[in-house]
Amino acid sequence: MPDSAICILYEEIKECKEGCIVLCRSTRAANLVKLQLMELSKGRGLLGVEVLGLSSYVAKMAKTIGLEGQIIGSLGREMILSEILSERRAPGFGALPKDVRLTDYVSGFNQAISDMKKSGISAERFKSKAGQDKIKQLLAEVYTRYDERLEKAKAIDNSDLMKKVSIAVGMSNTMTADGARIIAFIPGAEQEMLEELSLFGAAPFTGYCDVAPLYPISGGVIRLSARQGERLSREVARLIKRRHVDTGIGYERMCICIPSSGKYSKMLADALDWAGIPTGEPIWSGLSDHPVGSSIIAFMELVSISGMKLDVFKYCASHYWGMDLETVSSLKGFQKIKGTLMELSKWAKHSSIVSGFSIPDEDILRIHLNELCEWADRISSWVHMNKKSNTWEAHCSNLRKFIDDNYVKLISGELDPASMAIERKAIDDLREIIDKIEEANLLMEDQKSKVDWDTFAYSVSEAIRKTRIMKKAASKLGVAIAEPKDINGLAFDTLVIYEVTESNFPTVRKPKWLLSDEDLIRISKPGGEFCENTRITLERTAFDAAIASCKGQLVLAIPSIGDDERKLNPSVWVADVEDSQRKAGGDYRLVDCPRKIPAALRYADCVTETEQRLYKDDRAYYGENKPFGFEALKTRNVDEGGARLKSATGKVIDESYVWTPSKINGFLKCSLSAVTGILLKMREDEEYEEMVSGKARGNMVHNALKVAIDVLTTMRKERKATKEQAKKAAIEAIERTLSYSESYKYSDASEEIWKLVIAGTKPALVAFIAEEADYIFDESIGFLPRHTEITLPFDGAESTISIDGMEICCKARIDRIDTAEGDVCAIYDYKTGNPLQAKEDIQVEFYAILCKKLLGYKPVVSMYLKIEKGDGKVLTRVAAKRGFIVEEYKDRLVYARKFQPKSMDVSTTSFLPLKEEKYDYWISQYEGKIGNAIRNIRAGKFLEGINPEEHNCGYCQRKNFCWGKRVFSQVDNVESAGE
Ligand code: SF4
Structure with missing residues (x-):
């Protein structure tokens, strides 16, 4: 060098x-x-x-x-x-x-x-x-x-x-x-x-x-692409290992350059560790992820909520200060009503939480109950000591005593030496946090002033969340992980620039809770460091200097996202590097690592023993050419999995199971898809997308419409403003709600992208609100919005209803309910896309039954309103095509559509115009449809309504491992091959 x-x-x-x-x-x-x-x-x-x-x-x-x-x-x-x-x-x-x-x-x-x-x-x-x-x-x-x-x-x-x-x-x-x-x-x-x-x-x-890079880079430039996150970091580790094995160059001469520390350094250190490569970066974990930290956070939470009703099992299973886990699970298994909530003081006395039947051993149960009461009693005394307002000093001393009494004595020789050392370090870190709080208290104006428990608990919990503990020390001979500025002037053989995308190089402005970088630029002195152009120039210099440190092979790692593995846009500087390399006649390669590589092609890439084992398993599977189709799998699942599904359903769905329209809809859409949500409790995939997620878009529309409808309703009731003034105020409210400063918390996209989305959505919202202003200010209609964005049942109210002869717990969030005289009501659900077909949807009907049974209303319409910017010729409410309406109310509800469906069936007819005289009959039909679905789910009939279909599968959480879908695509492939 x-x-x-x-x-x-x-x-x-x-x-x-x-x-x-x-x-x-x-x-x-x-x-x-x-x-x-x-x-x-x-x-x-x-x-x-x-x-x-x-x-x-x-x-x-x-x-x-x-x-x-x-x-x-x-x-x-x-x-x-x-x-x-x-x-x-x-x-x-x-x-x-x-x-x-x-x-x-x-x-x-x-x-x-x-x-x-x-x-x-x-x-x-x-x-x-x-x-x-x-x-x-x-x-x-x-x-x-x-x-x-x-x-x-x-x-x-x-x-x-x-x-x-x-x-x-x-x-x-x-x-x-x-x-x-x-x-x-x-x-x-x-x-x-x-x-x-x-x-x-x-x-x-x-x-x-050597600030300017020297092209060609002798060992060549590789553009590596793989799925964002663990996958990309492991591919980088794989490539580094191969270079080390092929050339014999030491790991200490390799460096991964990251846009900023934080998540990248941890993820990369973990990936290098996975591949058995030493790293120059210690391997960290959050203190809050360690049992020491998480159990203190749980203790703080318990003290805060001890006066309220709580589920004690969440806390008595805590590490260090909780109970023996076997005792906890035995008691939980015999609970009369799962999820019972009581104040801590009651748990300390209560001994009749168990059901009176199927108790195998009364004596053991009694012992366990006594243990629970003693534990709750002991913890109550801690709670009593901690909960009152106290000086910072006294809070710190109580917490220190809690740690000494519960944690220190438990450091045990059962752990391996490395884990024991980490545990000791975690407890030391905890003590350090308390020391720092005490030190900071010395600088407070009134050191003897009292703070409530919640303020103290918040400070400690936040400090725990921000503290990291080292799991493995750095190795002198390991791969370095550093930011571009850190390696300026150094020399490496292999340099990887990680996630070299347009949002990282140069760094885009990232809005914060209160002051964005844009604010800082505006407020700082002109020509100061925060001038955007200066910053970009500085970043570019650091980027070039980093590349100049590469004396062997340069890797530009670019992530892909989504199912179709779409590559994120590379930084504009990537093109400069690649051009310079090509022009100088240097080697340049693209290495694409898609997720699903056939086993036969994967062997050469394996860098760990586990990977090699998996490869062999796969080869055995493919080699034997086992039958792999719907019939084989269904037979296996009906014989074995069918029974398993049924017994799993019995465990998950008890009397306290909360039913929501989306769970039932999932089952109606494809019974198998409901396994993921209902039995496995999996939520939607959370992936980083550049564009705004559907959830954020939904929040945007619902929040804006709630605010605007509330404004219209209040002004109409006060009767001080004209319709036009109310319309103007409601539209202003929409604009305020959509602004990035109000919506960034849920927007999951940059301000620039958010603005684009709003530009496309706002006209539809404004047009709808203009229509609704006419409706709300029309004295002859008599319906007025009463609830917007409410969750039923209300807090503390009865949460069970009888559906088709079954008592069920339920929960639903309803966008809007208008009421008129005699508690007649109109229910609306806003949609930005098309509503589902009747055969796979019970949502608006479910809302109607909830309103009837929980609020005592008589719903005369329950329908989806599709919020879109139409041509202005048909009102949004008139365009509604899913739900039901009582015909006698059509005029008052300004539903001017005249039609008679060919058949009247709650399972297939999208929109039912009901006659008042048949109202009870149709509502009971809807109830039957919902009841049937619940009964089938309860019976574990997940294998009987499988519906592999392109649109359904595309949005399904099972899609990556679903054999129903696999069969469907095989059929599809066979069909297209025959064409
Ligand atoms: S992937 Fe398709 S067939 Fe499989 S569960 Fe989901 S929707 Fe049903």
């Missing part, structure tokens, strides 16, 4: 007779520099040389100067903000809007203040730019008070530390490193950072010679 900056650095530091300190951008960069210097010195070590990350050096200097005890980190900031926000009733403070929880403000403000400090935005500047937005004004006020609080306590926010330390060091000549040279090995450092570094007496390293 003769021409690399690291080689020049090595030569330079060899000349430093008085020793030297090498400062790097981050701890990760420092580790890499250290390793490469060691490699250059052939492992002999470099006397008098210290390589440190800038933050470690700053912390070290802060300690020397005596600032150590004054530093406020994220946890301390959070506590102080929580105290300031709790004082919101103090004079001069605006009231806190009630629709956001205090804890959300605390974490949002914490992030915002940290961001502003990092980008050099003072409280004063932010105040002048906060504008009319009430929350931003509140943030400005809180930011100012926070700074005043720090000033008074002579404390320093962590984000300001470097500046403060550099000023202090700059003023003192004695603080520098005892004659040792300080070299800032921070390529591409920003001007402000360079100024601060010079105050430390650090000289920037200037001997770069």
